Every structure is written in structure tokens, then in C-alpha cells.
Amino acid sequence: MTNQRFNFDESRLKRGQKEAAALLVEYDFSPKDERKTKQEIADLIGLSRKQLYIWESSDENFIAYKNYVAAKYTDSHLPAVYAQLIKGISNGSMKGIELFLKRIGDLNDKSEVTINNGANELPFEERRKQLLERLNDED
Structure with a gap:
């Protein structure tokens, strides 16, 4: 094996x-x-x-x-670990709460950052023109 x-x-x-x-x-x-x-x-x-x-x-x-x-x-000791985790959560342990939320997938350490270097931005006047057109369409 x-x-x-x-x-x-x-x-x-x-x-x-x-x-x-x-x-x-x-x-x-x-x-x-x-x-x-x-x-x-x-x-x-x-x-x-x-x-x-x-x-x-x-x-x-x-x-x-x-x-x-x-x-x-x-x-074989996992149930004891979970029991202590729940005990900590019951006592208000923020670390315990964080670990629990990570365990069930409701909290992760991943974050996404988008950097806009302005390469795809329209010039100010063009954006202003488009905004005014949208506002006029709503009236």
C-alpha cells in the first residue's frame, strides 16, 4: 500500500x-x-x-x-480539540470564533486587490459627456 x-x-x-x-x-x-x-x-x-x-x-x-x-x-484526539474550540467560543474567544468560521468556510484569508493604472480610463471630458447622456436618458 x-x-x-x-x-x-x-x-x-x-x-x-x-x-x-x-x-x-x-x-x-x-x-x-x-x-x-x-x-x-x-x-x-x-x-x-x-x-x-x-x-x-x-x-x-x-x-x-x-x-x-x-x-x-x-x-483520535480531534473530538477533544473541537470540544475546546467550542468552549473557547462560548467564552467569547475571538480567535476561536475566527478558527470556527475558517473551518466551515465562512471566513478566509484571501483578498482581491485590483489596481487601476489608468490605462483603460477615458479622458475626463469623455466620461463627463457619457454621464450627461445617461442622465438625459433617465429624464
Whole structure:
């Protein structure tokens, strides 16, 4: 399986890399005093600490897969994030309101600026003549 968003190929993962990715994501999200050490993680998988380091630092497919696992983990917390957003909005948070409106598409950061350098403008007298003609047509 190839994942486009994170750009990894699951069929290219080496033995132990799925488990290593899960354990390393757990390491990243755990409080420091509750973490396994990287050596303990390597021992659990049955490889050297150096090999684990090589996977983490230079194996692009493994790094992309680990990022995918981390995203899946954070996705499971989305309801809590939305609950805090709604709580902030209820307390009058303008930033919360802005984020909510952006989320539903009613507010965006795009703006359009039109610059008229006068290249297509008629001379004043011509514009005056056209305006007077329109006013006379309305009478």
C-alpha cells in the first residue's frame, strides 16, 4: 500500500519498522518520566540502538510512515480539540470564533486587490459627456 499524503510505501517497510514507528510515536507523545528509552525500544524490537537511529534519521520511507502513525494518533484526539474550540467560543474567544468560521468556510484569508493604472480610463471630458447622456436618458 502506498500512502499519498505521507508518501510512504508500506510494502517497503522492513521487519520491525511498524512496531518501531508505533513505539517511537508513543515515546514522542508520552511525558518524559513515563517514556521508554530509545535503547529499550530498540531492545523490544530486537535491533541495535544505532539501527533505530538510522531508521529515524535517514530512512525516508520509515520517517514518512512514522509521521502517518503520529497523524493517526492525533486524529483520535480531534473530538477533544473541537470540544475546546467550542468552549473557547462560548467564552467569547475571538480567535476561536475566527478558527470556527475558517473551518466551515465562512471566513478566509484571501483578498482581491485590483489596481487601476489608468490605462483603460477615458479622458475626463469623455466620461463627463457619457454621464450627461445617461442622465438625459433617465429624464
